[in-house]
Structure formats: structure tokens, C-alpha cells
Amino acid sequence: MQNITDVGHLTDDADEGEDKIGEAAKREKVHPMALAESYTRSYFEDMDKLNCVRPDISPRASGHIIEQIELVKTLLEKDYAYEVNGSVYFDVSKFRDYGRLSGRNIEEMMAGARVEVSPDKKNPVDFALWKKAEPNHIMQWPSPWGNGYPGWHLECSVMSMKYLGTTLDIHGGGLENQFPHHECEIAQSEAANGVPFVRYWLHNNMVTVDGQKMGKSLNNFITLKQAFKGEHERLNQSYDPLAVRQLILNSHYRSPLDFSDAALFAAQSGYNKITETVKAMRKEIEQVKNCELDAEVAGQLEQLKTKFETAMNDDMNTSVALSVMFDLVRLSNKLLQDGNATAQTLSAVDDLFSKLGGDVLGIIKEENLAVNVADVLHVDDVVNVVITERNEARKNKNFTKADELRAKLDEIGIVLEDTPEKTTWRMK
RNA sequence: GGCGGCGUAGCCAAGAGGCCUAAGGCGACGGUUUGCAAAACCGUUAUUCCCCGGUUCGAAUCCGGGCGCCGCCUCCA
16 A cells, blocks of 8 residues: 555745736646646656556545544544644654654754744644644645644554554655654554554665765756656666666665666666576577476576575565576576577576566566567667668769669658758658 | 764675675676677686774674764655
């Protein structure tokens, strides 16, 4: 399950805009829900390309306002929360374990606090469960405390409770959300339910670009779409989505992940090597005769499988698991080079590739193994090779050859058109 | 300022007290192969893990102190 946070806390401050651009922006402004929807779709597109399995449930925060209000009521009843001026805050002083996940304690935080504290809060570390909406706040709902919107952390508690129960086995998320977001989730959920909220937290480390944090203000932001297309000044080329996936798998989830052109290039090279090997394997299997499975190879495969599983069972050590893919690559290519492996032996290798590299790591994808020349080649570049060759012939008055090239292209539906400056082409 | 994460070869990155005279990938170089290439295969590429102390028979791994990078502590989730 994965949440869609569509309760934007957007403030409509466009009322001041009197110039034409402001007017136009106002006129064409889309509804916040439409904005959330377009980001959601874009996100799923990227995740599909990365070959991520879609969640069974993608609940939306805006669809669970009632449940969120109910949780606020419960916390008020249990005296873990208090209402001030139409807002409801969680009283952190009543929840002993606050800060345990991130190793902080409330006293230290208050001492080190350099934040301006809302006058409504009893305690600077208290956090909002429900916030009163100003009139210009776009998304707001009626509640027992007046019009408002749910607090920053509430949706996660409420939706996980509804669909997964009061205790989760695993909760994922970025390390940057450990405090305060996950800490607040724990406080809300455990205060309400009286049972542990999460058994295991999986916090992945930061993503950096060329060693610096990825941030809009630093202008080093690379979106997945840009990486897939290579349309970014920091990137020298486009990268296969699964090569990006491989780069992510190359490091452990708890280590910082550096996103650089060099790292992407390395991942792409390695990814190509794996894919090409599997392709060659498939091709060979069809041409080779059926006979017994080589016992020695079978034994090696069993060892590699064990190595892979041991690594994955060790807190998802994908880096070591990925190295098993390269062990398989070497084994495969040796078998191909020797040329006397049976179809059974090669199939056994191919099978392990599909299971470990396909089902588990997700970097081997059936549809990417089909050789589709039209998709791979850029037709324009190919035709231009012929055009250059033909123009060389024309320059040398070798019109027989030039006409021959033009006729051959014509046969496959490509028409050349000569102008004094250059030659262009189009489909017939 | 407080809390947390990280610092391993040219680059990416595992390893978390003895199997480490440190996986794997990329790159580079040499070889096999090839008409020449490409691909593939074989080999080489960190006596040392940011620095300085300490604990230990033994430390990249533990402890103390530095230095550097990053995140959170404010809006947003």
C-alpha cells in the first residue's frame, strides 16, 4: 500500500495579481485536485518504467477526511490532544516514547529550538492534527472544530489503520522523513490504538547529484523523465529506465545514492551486458540440441542462487545480489563460447536469470529482450548514412550507383528529394 | 547550536572484530579471438579502508578526538 497525498495545503494568493499574466494564470488555473491527479499519473508512469510493481492499494488522503476526523476525536477523548481556536494539536508531553525512533528527546529539542512557535501550541514540539482553514485556503472541509484541513501526519496513520490494521510489519520511507513525520505517525497511532504501530522501519538514505543534495534551489534537479530522455545539462545521453533501476540496486538502500552521469553510464554499461547476455542465451537455446542437464553447471547455479538469497535476506543487500547477476553473465558467456552446452543446461541458466534478475531484482524484462530493430535504430540517422554515401557518388559522377541507392530506398518506401542545398527524405 | 546518516581504488559500490594479502560493476591497460573492429573470455589495476590516538593476540570494522559531505530540527508530507 502506498499513500497519495492529495490534501494540498495550497494557499490561494493569486487574488492580488492584477496584471494580464496574473489574470491569465487565474483564468487557466486548474483545480488542486486536477493538479494532484496529474502528478499522480506522472508518478505512476515513471514507476511503471522503472518496473516497480504497483501497490495493491493507493489510498488518497482526500478520500479519508471522515476517518481522519474520527481519529482526531479519539485522540481528544483519550486526552492526547487539545483544541485551540479551531485547530487541534497533539500533546507530545503525554506520549512518553516521542523521539525514540530518531533518537531525540524533547528537552534537548526545546533547548536547541530556533523556530518560531505557534502561539496556540502548549509546547513547541506539539504538532497539528487538524488545522483551521483561512478563507483563502483552497482545500478545506467541515469538522466539529469548524472548517479546516487534516494535519501533516494524520493521513498515514488513518489509512494504514484502515487497510492494514493497527500494527504494520514494515513501513518504508526516506530518512529525511524519520523526524518529525514518522515520529508523529507513531505518536498518533499508538496513542489511539495502544499497540505498536510498526515492527520494522525501512528508511532509505538520501539521493544526491554529483555529491550534492538534489534540490530545486541548487538547480541540480534531475527528474526520471529527463534521465530517460537524456534531456538535462548534466547528462550526456539518455538512460534506459532499467539501467536507472540497476544503479539504485547497485548500492544498499541505507547508503546515500549518488546520481551522476558517470554513475548512470556505468550502470547502463553493466545493464547492457546483462541484457545482451540473456538475449544471446535465448538465441542459442533455440539452435542447440536437447540433451541432459550438465550436473556441474547445475551445481554452480545452486550455489549462485544461495549466494543471492543469503544477500537479499541480509537486510536486502541488493549490491551483493546484483553481483550474482554478473557471476551468471560470466558463466553464460563461457558456456556460449564453449559451444557444447545443451538446451537443458542453457535453459537452467536462463531460468535463474529470469527468477533472480527478473522476478526479484526487476532488471530483466521480457519485452526488453525481444530484438526490435525499428525501436532501437533511429531511422533518420540510418537514412542519412545512405544519403551521404549517395551524394558522395553523385559528386564523383557515379550516377549509376547513386540511382541504385535511391531505387533501393524507394523499394522499402523511402523517397529521396534532391535540392541544390541538400537531400531530404520522406516516407512514400 | 541540537539530533541523525555518511566518508573504502580513477569513478560507482559491498564488507560491520580473524575466511580481508578488501566482493561486484564501470573505466583504463595487457593477452586470447578477429581480415580489421565490436562483443565475449583471461589477466593487471586499494599491502590498505578521511586523519590522529586508544582497546585487542588481531580493527576498514569497537572506543575517544578531529576534519569533510549530507539530512532533519520552518512551510510541506
